[in-house]
Amino acid sequence: MLEIKGLKAQIEGNEILHGLNLTVNPGEVHAIMGPNGSGKSTLARVIAGSEDYEVTGGDILFEGESILELAPDERAQKGLFMAFQYPVEIPGVSNTYFLRQALNSIRKARGLEELTGKEFLAHAREKARLVELPDDLLKRSVNVGFSGGEKKRNEIFQMAVLEPKFSILDETDSGLDIDALRIVANGVNKLRGSDRSIVVVTHYQRLLQYIVPDVVHVLVDGRIAKTGGKELAEQLEEVGYSWVNGEMKTAQTANA
Amino acid sequence: MTTATQTIEQLAGQKYKYGFYTDIESDTAPAGLSEETIAFISHKKNEPDWLLEMRLKAYRHFITLTEPNWAKLSCKPIDLHSISYYSAPKSKADGPKTLDEVDPKLLETYEKLGIPLNEQKVLAGVVAVDAVFDSVSVATTFKGKLKELGVIFCSFSEAVQEYPDLVRKYMGSVVPHTDNYFAALNSAVFTDGSFVFVPKGVKCPMELSTYFRINEMNTGQFERTLIVAEEGATVSYLEGCTAPMRDENQMHAAVVELVALERANIKYSTVQNWYPGDEEGRGGIYNFVTKRGICKGNDSKISWTQVETGSAVTWKYPSVILRGDRSVGEFYSVAVTNNCQQADTGTKMIHIGKDTRSNIVSKGISAGRSNNSYRGLVQVNRGASNARNYTQCDSMLMGNSCGAHTFPYIDVRNQTGKVEHEATTTKIGEDQIFYLQSRGISDEDAVAMIVNGFCREVLAELPMEFAVEAQKLLSISLEGSVG
Ligand SMILES: Nc1ncnc2c1ncn2[C@@H]1O[C@H](COP(=O)(O)OP(=O)(O)OP(=O)(O)O)[C@@H](O)[C@H]1O
Numbered sequence: 001m002l003e004i005k006g007l008k009a010q011i012e013g014n015e016i017l018h019g020l021n022l023t024v025n026p027g028e029v030h031a032i033m034g035p036n037g038s039g040k041s042t043l044a045r046v047i048a049g050s051e052d053y054e055v056t057g058g059d060i061l062f063e064g065e066s067i068l069e070l071a072p073d074e075r076a077q078k079g080l081f082m083a084f085q086y087p088v089e090i091p092g093v094s095n096t097y098f099l100r101q102a103l104n105s106i107r108k109a110r111g112l113e114e115l116t117g118k119e120f121l122a123h124a125r126e127k128a129r130l131v132e133l134p135d136d137l138l139k140r141s142v143n144v145g146f147s148g149g150e151k152k153r154n155e156i157f158q159m160a161v162l163e164p165k166f167s168i169l170d171e172t173d174s175g176l177d178i179d180a181l182r183i184v185a186n187g188v189n190k191l192r193g194s195d196r197s198i199v200v201v202t203h204y205q206r207l208l209q210y211i212v213p214d215v216v217h218v219l220v221d222g223r224i225a226k227t228g229g230k231e232l233a234e235q236l237e238e239v240g241y242s243w244v245n246g247e248m249k250t251a252q253t254a255n256a
Numbered sequence: 257m258t259t260a261t262q263t264i265e266q267l268a269g270q271k272y273k274y275g276f277y278t279d280i281e282s283d284t285a286p287a288g289l290s291e292e293t294i295a296f297i298s299h300k301k302n303e304p305d306w307l308l309e310m311r312l313k314a315y316r317h318f319i320t321l322t323e324p325n326w327a328k329l330s331c332k333p334i335d336l337h338s339i340s341y342y343s344a345p346k347s348k349a350d351g352p353k354t355l356d357e358v359d360p361k362l363l364e365t366y367e368k369l370g371i372p373l374n375e376q377k378v379l380a381g382v383v384a385v386d387a388v389f390d391s392v393s394v395a396t397t398f399k400g401k402l403k404e405l406g407v408i409f410c411s412f413s414e415a416v417q418e419y420p421d422l423v424r425k426y427m428g429s430v431v432p433h434t435d436n437y438f439a440a441l442n443s444a445v446f447t448d449g450s451f452v453f454v455p456k457g458v459k460c461p462m463e464l465s466t467y468f469r470i471n472e473m474n475t476g477q478f479e480r481t482l483i484v485a486e487e488g489a490t491v492s493y494l495e496g497c498t499a500p501m502r503d504e505n506q507m508h509a510a511v512v513e514l515v516a517l518e519r520a521n522i523k524y525s526t527v528q529n530w531y532p533g534d535e536e537g538r539g540g541i542y543n544f545v546t547k548r549g550i551c552k553g554n555d556s557k558i559s560w561t562q563v564e565t566g567s568a569v570t571w572k573y574p575s576v577i578l579r580g581d582r583s584v585g586e587f588y589s590v591a592v593t594n595n596c597q598q599a600d601t602g603t604k605m606i607h608i609g610k611d612t613r614s615n616i617v618s619k620g621i622s623a624g625r626s627n628n629s630y631r632g633l634v635q636v637n638r639g640a641s642n643a644r645n646y647t648q649c650d651s652m653l654m655g656n657s658c659g660a661h662t663f664p665y666i667d668v669r670n671q672t673g674k675v676e677h678e679a680t681t682t683k684i685g686e687d688q689i690f691y692l693q694s695r696g697i698s699d700e701d702a703v704a705m706i707v708n709g710f711c712r713e714v715l716a717e718l719p720m721e722f723a724v725e726a727q728k729l730l731s732i733s734l735e736g737s738v739g
Pocket residue numbers: 011012014016034035036037038039040041042043085
C-alpha cells in the first residue's frame with residue numbers, strides 16, 4: 001500500500017528526516033512512537049504533501065507509484081488521509097459543507113457521481129454515529145470553538161466520511177478523555193479492513209490496547225530506530241526511549 | 257428677491273437659447289462638457305424645463321469644484337472634456353459580431369459562473385436582449401402585476417415623462433447636487449437609471465430587477481436611481497449583474513437616492529463586477545458612486561448590502577440618514593481587490609432621531625498588489641438620544657504586497673449614544689489551505705471556501721440566487737492570487 005524508501009526531508013534548510021524507510025501493507029495497522037521532536041509529524045505532513053517541507057532524497061510510493069510530485073488534494077483523491085495533530089479552524093465554513101465539497105472533489109476525481117445534499121447528509125449522519133459526534137458539531141464552522149477533544153473526534157469523523165485507503169493519525173489520542181479515547185478507538189477499529197491501512201502516531205501505550213497494531217515502530221532523530229510487534233510498545237512504556245537511544249548509539253558506533 | 261430665485265429666473269429666461277438643437281440630427285452630444293451639452297441631453301430626452309434647470313444649476317456648481325483627492329486612491333486625473341456625455345443606445349454595429357471577437361477571458365468567466373450561452377451573448381454585446389429573450393412580454397406581465405398593487409418600476413427617463421411630480425418631489429432630496437464633486441457632475445449630465453415607487457402599505461411581492469437582469473444594463477456611465485417607499489411599504493431592490501459586462505466606459509459616476517417614510521423598509525443589494533483592468537493595472541473602470549438613503553419616517557429601515565469585486569478604482573460610501581425615531585440603518589459590505597485594483601469604500605450613518613440604530617459589517621479582502629480601505633463615519637447628533645452603532649471591520653490579506661486600511665470616523669455629540677467599533681486583520685493561512693487540500697479540495701477551491709467563510713455574514717444578507725452567484729464571483733476575482 002505505502003512504501004517509503006530512504007526519505008530525506010527538510011524544512012527551512014534543516015533536515016528533519018534523514019533517510020527513513022517504512023512499508024505498510026494493505027489491511028495492516030502500524031503504530032509509530034518516538035520522543036518529542038523526532039519527526040513523527042514531519043513524516044505525516046510530508047506524506048500528505050505539505051509544501052513547507054522539501055524532499056531532498058528517497059521516494060514515497062502509494063500503490064506502487066511515486067506521489068512526490070502530487071499536490072495534497074491529488075494525494076487525498078488517490079485515497080490518502082492525515083488526521084492533524086493540531087486541526088485547523090476555518091471560520092464561517094460549516095463542517096457539513098466543507099466535508100461534502102471534499103467528498104465530492106474526491107468522487108469527481110475518481111469519475112464517480114457527486115452526492116446530492118440529501119445523499120451526503122445521510123452518509124455523514126451514519127458516520128457521525130460511528131464516532132458519536134454530536135449533531136451540532138456538524139453544523140458549526142470547521143473546528144471553530146471546538147474543544148481539543150472535539151477537534152480530534154472531528155478528524156476521525158472526516159476519515160470515516162472520506163473512507164481513505166491509507167490514513168496516518170497524528171496523536172489523535174492526545175487530549176482525549178477516557179471515554180472519548182474508547183469511542184475514537186472503536187471508530188478507528190470499525191474502519192479497519194483488508195483493503196485499508198492505518199498508521200497511528202502516539203505517545204501512549206494505552207491507545208494501543210484499544211487499537212491493537214500489527215507492527216510498532218520507534219522513530220528517533222528522523223529515522224526508524226526499531227521495529228517490532230505490539231509488545232515493543234509495552235517495553236517502551238516500561239523503560240522509555242533512552243533504551244532505544246542507547247541501542248542506536250551502540251549500533252552507530254559499531255558501524256563506524 | 258433672493259439670489260437663488262434670481263438665478264432660477266435667469267435660467268428660466270435662458271431656456272429657449274438651446275432651441276436650435278431641435279434641428280440637429282446627430283445622436284451624439286457635442287464633445288466635452290458645457291451648458292450646450294447639457295441642454296442637448298435634456299432636449300434629446302424631451303425633459304421638462306424644471307429638470308433642465310436642475311441640471312444647469314448642478315453644472316454651474318460643478319465648475320466651481322475641484323476633484324477630491326482625500327480618498328486613499330491614486331489614479332490618473334480624468335479628462336472630463338474627452339468624454340461623450342450622450343450617445344443613443346449602443347447600436348449593434350459597434351459591438352462584436354460573434355463570440356469569437358469577445359475577450360476569451362471574459363467568456364471563461366461566464367463559463368465558470370454557469371451562464372447559459374444565450375445569456376453570454378447578450379452580456380458580451382453580441383446580440384440584443386430581444387433577440388434572445390421574450391423580454392417585452394416578461395416585462396409586461398411583471399409590470400402588470402406590480403401595477404395592480406400600485407408599484408411603479410421603470411426607467412428614470414420614463415418616470416420623468418410619466419410621473420414628473422413624484423420625480424420632482426424626491427429627486428435631489430437625499431443627495432443634493434451640492435453634495436460632492438461626482439454628485440454635482442451626475443446631477444448635470446445623468447442619462448438614465450431606475451425609478452421605484454412603492455405606495456403606502458404595499459409589500460412589493462418580488463425582488464425588483466431580477467427579471468430585468470439583462471434589460472437593465474447599458475444605463476450609461478452617469479446613472480441615476482431613485483427609490484421611494486411610502487408609509488409601511490417594503491421593497492427589495494437588486495442592482496447590477498453578477499456577470500462582468502463588456503463596457504468601454506472609463507468612468508461611472510452614479511447617484512442613488514432612497515427615501516423611506518414611516519415604517520417603510522428598503523433593502524438595496526448590489527453586486528458590482530465591472531472590468532477591473534489587467535494584471536498590470538491597465539484599463540478598468542473608475543467607479544465613483546454616491547448612494548444615500550434617508551429614513552425619513554419613524555420606525556423605518558434602510559439596509560445596504562454590497563459585493564464589490566470589479567472596477568479598477570472604487571469610491572463608494574452608501575449611507576443612511578437616520579432622521580425618524582427608532583429608525584435602523586444597516587451596511588453589509590464585501591470588497592475584494594486583486595492585482596492593481598483600489599477600493600475605498602464604507603458607509604456613513606448619521607443619527608438624528610431618537611433611539612436610532614445602525615449596524616455596519618465590512619469585509620475587505622486584498623490580494624496581489626491591491627489596496628483596500630474601509631472609510632466610515634458614525635455621527636450621533638445632539639438630539640439623537642440613545643443612538644446605538646455597532647461596527648465590525650474585518651480585513652483579510654492574501655500575500656505580502658497588498659494593503660488593508662481602516663479609517664473609522666466617530667463623532668458623538670450626545671452622551672447617551674453608544675458606538676462600538678471592532679476591527680481585525682487576518683492573513684489567509686497556508687495551514688488553512690493545506691488543511692482543506694489534504695481533504696481533496698483544490699487550492700483554488702480552498703481559497704474560495706476560506707474567503708466565502710470570511711464573508712458569510714454579508715453574503716447571508718443577499719437574496720438567495722444572488723448569493724450563489726456572488727460566491728462564485730469571489731473565487732473568480734481571486735483567481736491566481738495564491739501561488
Ligand atoms: N521551521 C522549522 N525550522 C527548523 N526546525 C523545525 C521547523 N519546524 C519544525 N522543526 C523541527 O523539526 C523537528 C521535528 O518536528 P515534528 O513536529 O515532526 O516532531 P514530532 O515527532 O511530531 O514531535 P511531537 O511528539 O512533539 O509531536 C523538531 O525538532 C522541530 O523543532
